[in-house]
Amino acid sequence: MNKINIPENPYLLLTPGPLTTTPTVKSAMLRDWCTWDDDYKLIVEKIRSDLTRLAGTGPGFTAVLMQGSGTFSVEACLTTAVPDNGILLVLANGAYGRRISQIAQKQSIQHIIHDSGDLEPPDLELLEKTLGSNPDITHVAVVHCETTTGMLNPIEAIGNIVKKFGKIFIVDAMSSFGGVPINMNQLDIDYLISSANKCIQGVPGFGFVIARTSVLGKTAGNAKSLSLDLFDQWQTMEKGKGKWRFTSPTHVVRAFARALEELDLEGGVEERFKRYDQNNRYLISQMKEMGFTPLLAEEFQSPVITAFLNPKHPDFDFKKFYNSLKRKGFVIYPGKVTEMDTFRIGNIGDIYLKDMERLVGAIRSSQYWS
Known part of the structure; x- marks a missing residue:
């Protein structure tokens, strides 16, 4: 077989993802994999373990991989996490926070949106007042790094208020996880969502949700979609030891495994x-x-x-x-x-x-x- 040379990039991608990857991450995609084979499933299981480790979690948390772009994982999380009688409070200050609200609207999820504009962080006083006066709210969602502007939202302060009122805390950490330290245990985050092609420096093709198992375990039957059912995806990965319900992006998964190795080599x-x-x-x-x-x-x-x-x-x-x-x-x-x-x-x-x-x-x- 002829040796394949990885061509040099004609330019650097100075974007929030897809982004410039290493030659070794790209070269990891040159081998074909079978989705049912134990060798491949072992790669998936190591990725899941590595993700929970990066999130600062131990037993009691799980990582679920989901085909598609990061938004697919956001939609899978929201439509599985929030039951028909639940109410979602969305804290928005950019396009991606507003996208959470759009998903909720499309999927008929009861929700309230606090939109603080593009240039201000979420209003913490309003958050506390709203949760105090609306006990029927069950979930609160916020984007950690709002790449509309580059703003880093104060998830620690938000999480303290959310947990004071006993709500489920969902953090879209699409553009921060792997590049900004986040400890889900310390921050009381129940669901954290990210993607392969962001700070972990993989390539596009799948996203993932790191979830508290005691919370995710109560969501059976909530999903409004077959392919985006996070609970069923989790159950299949657990029982099948790395098996996906539907065809997984095998080459992208292997590249991501290499990207995780390179993150460790860099020092974490x-x-x-x-x-x-x-x-x-x-x-x-x-x-x-x-x-x-x-x-x-x-x-x-x-x-x-x-x-x-x-x-x-x-x-x-x-x-x-x-x-x-x-x-x-x-x-x-x-x-x-x-x-x-x-x-x-x-x-x-x-x-x-x-x-x-x-x-x-x-x-x-x-x-x-x-």
Whole structure:
């Protein structure tokens, strides 16, 4: 068999995922796997074990893998976790928090939304007041890292209030898990949702839910979908020791297993967080020096992705700016804030300080930045 060379990336993906992966993660997909074979199921079971370990949990928690993008796992979690007589409170301050509300609406889940706009964290006083005056609320959901803006929401403070009133706490940690330390035990999180192609640095194809088994175990029959039934997926994985109900993305799963190994080799979540944070701090300092203004106050900024206001310059054109950077080897993200014109630059993936230095040099030489 001829040796396959992994081609170099024509550009770095400075996005919140899919993101730039290592050659070794990509090469892990070159072998075919059988979904029923014990060798493959052992890989799945190790992934499940590794995920609960990364979440700071021990016995009493489980990880359930789900085909599709991260949103599939969000929908699977919500539609399985919240029963017909349940009421979901959604804390939103960006597109992904609002997407939780959209899912609830589509699936006829009773829900209330607290939308604090794009630039403010959830209102904790309002949360406490609402839970105190609405005892029928059963679940509270929030996005940890809202990549609409790059805001990192205060899940510890939110969780303290949620547990004070005895509610089920759901955290969409899509763009933070694996890159920002999260301990589900300490934060009293019942469901944590993320995806293969974010901070763990795998490739797209599946998401996962890490759940408290005593809570998930009460959800049989809740799901409004066959393929997105989180309880049934969990039961099949438990009884089949790594078996999925329907065809699993085998190549993506193997790449994710390699990505988990590389996370450990880097020193774990704490060390990866340091790298992302270094990327982020350097980028912000240099962008400010060039006259760019970050959208968020420093206290709200995550190390995952940073939004910048478009320069108030008559010659600035985002598409030209984007294409100029792409020709130099960098792909950035358009803005997603309705109130203001912004663009976003991600700091996660197989990206290091030297890459951010090259990016800054490319921006400095662009005629469209000032």
